[in-house]
Amino acid sequence: MALEVHVVTPEREVWTGEARMVIARGVEGEVGILTGHAPMLIRLAIGALRIQRDGEDVLSVVDGGFLHVTSSEGTTRVDVLAPSAALAAEIDLEWERRRVAELEARTL
Structure with a gap:
């Protein structure tokens, strides 16, 4: 049996491949998919x-x-459909920190 995973946004396919398990945070708590x-x-x-x-x-x-x-x-498919998503390796932490500071300044 296979677990196929597809993570997509309106702009791109972020990641696709086979996995052993997917762990995600839903609005009602964390879920694990096997x-x-x-x-x-x-x-x-x-x-x-x-x-x-x-x-x-x-x-x-x-x-x-x-x-x-x-x-x-025999195949389980997990589709993650998100308005935006990024792999951890793609994230620019310094840019994200500046973005958070800018958003916090707007809300204060």
């Missing part, structure tokens, strides 16, 4: 998305969105 998981649809919270592969983890950040799970003929 091969054979029952079909479901959850609303994602802003936060981390962890894709566990054999020997490595792929870390991503999503800006909310939805996680949809389907299973058919």
Whole structure:
């Protein structure tokens, strides 16, 4: 049995591949998806998305969105549909810190 994962935004496909487990933060709490998981649809919270592969983890950040799970003929598919998402390796921390400071200044 396989676990196929697709992380997409309106602009691009962020990551696609096979995984052992997906851990995501929904608005009602954290969820872990393994091969054979029952079909479901959850609303994602802003936060981390962890894709566990054999020997490595792929870390991503999503800006909310939805996680949809389907299973058919021995394959479980996880689709993460987010307004924006980035792999941890793509994130420029200094730029993000400036962005947070700018947004905080606007709200005060």
